[in-house]
Each structure stands twice: as structure tokens, then as C-alpha cells.
Amino acid sequence: MSGDNIFSGLKVVDMASFIAGPGAAVILSDFGADVVKVEPPTGDTWRIGYKVPPQPAAEDNYPWHLNNRNKRGLALDLKAREAKEVVRRLVEWADVLIVNTPHPARKKLGLEYDDVKGWNPRLVYADITGFGEAGPDAHLPGFDITAYWARSGLLSLTRDAGAPPTLPFSGSGDHATAVGLFSAIVTGLYRRERTGEGSYVTTSLLAEGVWAAGVAVQAALTGATFYPPHDRKAPSNATLNVYHAADDTWFLLVMSPDKWPAFTTAIARPELAADPRFADPAKQKANVVELTAILDEAFAGQPMAHWAEVLDAAGVPFGVVRGPADVILDPQLAANNVVVPLEGAGGKLTSTISSPIQVRDVTKQPARRAPELGEHNEEILREIGFDATQIAAFADRKVIAGRRRNAAA
Secondary structure (H helix, E strand, O other): OOOOOOOOOOEEEEOOOOOHHHHHHHHHHHOOOEEEEEEOOOOOHHHHHHHOOOOOOOOOOHHHHHHHOOEEEEEEOOOOOOHHHHHHHHHHHOOEEEEOOOHHHHHHHOOOHHHHHHHOOOOEEEEEEOOOOOOOOOOOOOOHHHHHHHHOOHHHHOOEOOOOOOOOOOOHHHHHHHHHHHHHHHHHHHHHHHHOOOEEEEEEHHHHHHHHOHHHHHHHHOOOOOOOOEOOOOOOOOOEEEEEOOOOOEEEEEOOHHHHHHHHHHOOOOHHHHOHHHOOHHHHHHOHHHHHHHHHHHHOOOOHHHHHHHHHHOOOOEEEOOOHHHHOOOHHHHHOOOEEEEEOOOOOOOEEEOOOOOOOOOOOOOEEOOOOOOOOHHHHHHHOOOOHHHHHHHHHOOOEOOOOOOOOO
16 A cells, blocks of 8 residues: 555635644645635745744745645635635535634635535545634634643743743644544545535644643532642752752653652662652652652763663663754654655755654655645646636736736646
8 A cells, every 4th residue: 555645636725824724734635635726826834934033034934835735726816706616616626615704704704614514525525723612702803822831821831930921933833633624524535425414523722722732621610629830949849859960951851659769769868768758659749859869969960862871771771852953863763754855845944844644655745845826726727617818817817916827727
């Protein structure tokens, strides 16, 4: 089955903006789906994401290619009267339609599910919202930092005692939500295989954030008692904590009680195993401040390379806290096709991040650059039944915009 494209022949119209919806379409494209990216004549706002702090500054539009690779581009003014016929033919052509336009605007554009399902009863209509389809805040615009992180409880949980909440990095909640929306789409397609009927599938940044914080939220549902926020110098468990090596590297220690004797030997502090203050987990907890200070002193004496070697030899799990510039050097990424070549983007954009789903014995599509604005206007419009005269009229009336190509190309 090597080289087989699971979604070969699957037609996807991606009308979503920013990250979560387009990210779901990228996963479909990785496995062979034909994805048409529809954006306004001014372009998806995410096209300028790399120019907006605190996004890392670069000459190449790396976020656009990451979230829109392997797609064909159509720049269409959905507000234009003539656009409705284009949308109708796109829906008739498609197996999947992905949207994230706020519902009031979507209703004005005639893009609600009830507006389009009659054109294609087999359509899987995939909707991504900030806060869900119903409720008092369904109308609010959603961003991953507000809906996924802040509203879900995650942002309150991922900080140390005494520290205020901080900004998570842009797109982290969106990319997690993209996987959820992809799962919803695949579930809709599976239902269609069994029943022949299309469906409306949806998820929200809030729902995905609550799922990510599910252990804590489920605990709240049961009335559980929460421990105070993590305090590195006085943690609930000194062997589940963050430590600092001599070369200014932070790392997470994650150790089970049965590893205690081997651990103390590995860090050259065998006397700790016999110390009555730390004889078992309960005593370690009772004396956690003292134990943490001892471990701080021990770990500060050697660089991370030393601790990685001795902890690994002792079978003690740990995780080095790495920045993105170090992450890209990790040999695990190349070995597992997490980072793959990117074709045609130019500049320094020679590689990109593959979607996190793998199917053994199935090779993903090679990653190709994202489309320029309106790059495939003529090609797509011809494919759904418009002729050269109609396409030229669309361009003259600014129904379509962007790059002009020879209609025969």
C-alpha cells in the first residue's frame, strides 16, 4: 500500500481563515485530498501573520505556508452578487466545506448549512467556532488565546505560584483544534460511507481547550480539592519538578518512587537513599523544601549533557526544556518525518512541519508551497464549469482578484 493516497479524489473547499480550519484542511491534503483555498480579494489576514509581533520576524511567510501548503488558491469576493453562483458550484463539486465565518456574517452571505446542503446532500459541512454553536457567547469572535487557553482553564493551570498568567505562543491551541476538526470531518465522511448522507460537523476552540484541560475540569466536576499552583522550590513532589543544570539548561524530572535508590546513586548522592527524611514518598513530601534544595544544588554542579547520560542510564525519565531553535536540531524529528522538505516556497523556506498523524505503509503527499493570492482562479473556475468569457467578466468586476494566469495554463 506504500504511496497510496488515502484521500485521493476527495475534494475540499477551505473557506476558513487564520489557523484552525485551514490546519484541518492541511491534514487532509497531506493524505491526498484536493483542497481549494478560498480567500477574499484582499487575502486571508493570516498572510501577514509573520509581520505581526510577537510572531518571530522573518523574510519568508512561514506561517502561511505551514497552514496552507498543498492547496490551490481562489480569491473570491463572497459579497459580490455573482459570487453566489461560484459558491454553489464549489459546494456541488466538494465533498467537504470548511468554514469559520461568524454566524451573523455567514447568514448574510448565505453560507449557513441550511443554505448550502440542498446543493449537495452528501456534503460534509465542517464548522469551527470560538465558543460553540449555542449559548450566550456563541456570537463572540474566538482566538486560541481567549477561547482555547483562557476560557478553558488551561491558562490558569500552566503557571507557577505567584506568577501571573502569560501569553501562550500563537497558534498552539489552533493547531490542537485543527486535529479535532480533522477528526470530526473524518467521522462525517465515515458516516457518509455508511448512510450516503452528508452531515454538519463542528468543534470549537473552547471545547478543544476544555478537552485538553480535561483532567482538571473533570476533577472540578466531582468537587475535588485542588492543590495550590506549582511552586518550584516547594513542589508537591520534589521528584516531579523542574531543575536547572550548570549550563543554564532547564529540565523536567519525572520519577516514580521505585527509582529512588538508583536515582540517588546516579546523581552521586547515595546517602540520600538512607536519609530518614526521604525514606519514602510520604517523608519526601513532608520534607519537600529541603529535598528540593539538595537536588537544586546537585543538578547545578554539572551540565545537561552529564545529567542526560546518567539519568538515562538509571532509567529515570526526564525532559529537556528546549527552545524552537534547539527543537529543529532534534534527530527524532527527521527520523519520524515530523519535519519534511517543502517544495517551491523559495527563500529559506526549504522545510515544514508535517501533520502529526501517520498511517503505517502510507506515504504522505510531498509538501508543496501555499498558493499565491488567486493563483489558481482560472483553473478552478474552469473546473467547476465557467468559461473564459465568464472568468474574464469576474475579473473585470473584481469578483475574483489576485494573480492573473493564462486561462489555458
